[in-house]
Amino acid sequence: MTRLEEIVRLPSDTRPYSILVVEDNASDVFLLERALSRQHVDFQLTHLRDGAEALAFVRKEAPYANSPCPDLILVDLNLPKIGGEAVIREVRNTRHLDGVPACVWSSSDSLGDRESLRLLGADQFIFKPSGLALFMQIGKTIKDLLSGGVAGATPAFS
Numbered sequence: 001m002t003r004l005e006e007i008v009r010l011p012s013d014t015r016p017y018s019i020l021v022v023e024d025n026a027s028d029v030f031l032l033e034r035a036l037s038r039q040h041v042d043f044q045l046t047h048l049r050d051g052a053e054a055l056a057f058v059r060k061e062a063p064y065a066n067s068p069c070p071d072l073i074l075v076d077l078n079l080p081k082i083g084g085e086a087v088i089r090e091v092r093n094t095r096h097l098d099g100v101p102a103c104v105w106s107s108s109d110s111l112g113d114r115e116s117l118r119l120l121g122a123d124q125f126i127f128k129p130s131g132l133a134l135f136m137q138i139g140k141t142i143k144d145l146l147s148g149g150v151a152g153a154t155p156a157f158s
Contacts, residue, residue, distance in 0.1 A: 016042040017146050020070040022054040022087060023047065023105075024080050028128060032074075035139030041146065046070065051082025058090050058097065070100060072146055074126075077106035077113060085120060092121035101145050105138070 019036075023029050029047050036043050046067070048054050054075065057064040073091055077084040084104055091102045103124040104117050114125050124145060129135055 016044045017072065018046065018068055018070045019043050019142075020046045020048070020054075020057065020073045022049075022051065022073075022075045022079060022084070024049050024076065024078075028076070031132070031135050032138065032142075035136045036142060037139075038136055039139040039143040041139065041143050050080040051084065051087050054079070054087045055082060055090055058087070058094050060096075069096060072142065073097070073100055073102045074142070075102065075104050077104050077108055077117075085116065088117060088120045088122050103142075103145065 021029055021032060023032075029045070033045060046057075048057060056062070057067060060067070075084045075087045075091075079087070084106070088102055088104060091097050091100070101123040102121070103126055104122050105126040105128050106113065107128045107130070109127060117125055124141070126138055126141055128138070
């Protein structure tokens with residue numbers, strides 16, 4: 001199999017996956033890009049740094065009025081301005097994002113956080129580990145979400 005054949009693509013093979021990442025830590029975004037690249041995922045990342053920007057994107061407000069619909073939304077739980085729970089709530093109440101997997105990633109391992117996010121409609125809770133090797137495994141989880149939907153991913157709230 002050639003390197004090109006190993007790249008995960010949409011069924012139409014016409015464009016990379018569009019991933020919206022709402023994260024205030026630039027290092028985590030860098031590591032996410034590395035994790036996805038190691039999984040040979042063909043992706044384009046839109047990086048927003050706080051919850052207010054995310055809500056403007058979700059609501060298609062300026063400067064995001066003409067932004068394409070993402071294939072996956074990944075939201076940090078602890079964001080400046082507006083928290084990740086509010087962002088997930090807005091995503092789930094927005095019709096044009098119906099069917100788009102909305103995931104939370106966080107270094108919090110709180111069962112209470114997981115339960116409230118599950119009730120809000122988050123598709124997946126991804127724990128952000130502190131170790132590099134474990135962080136790289138996030139790429140596999142996201143690859144599974146993109147290629148097979150939530151059913152193809154690791155359990156959402158185990």
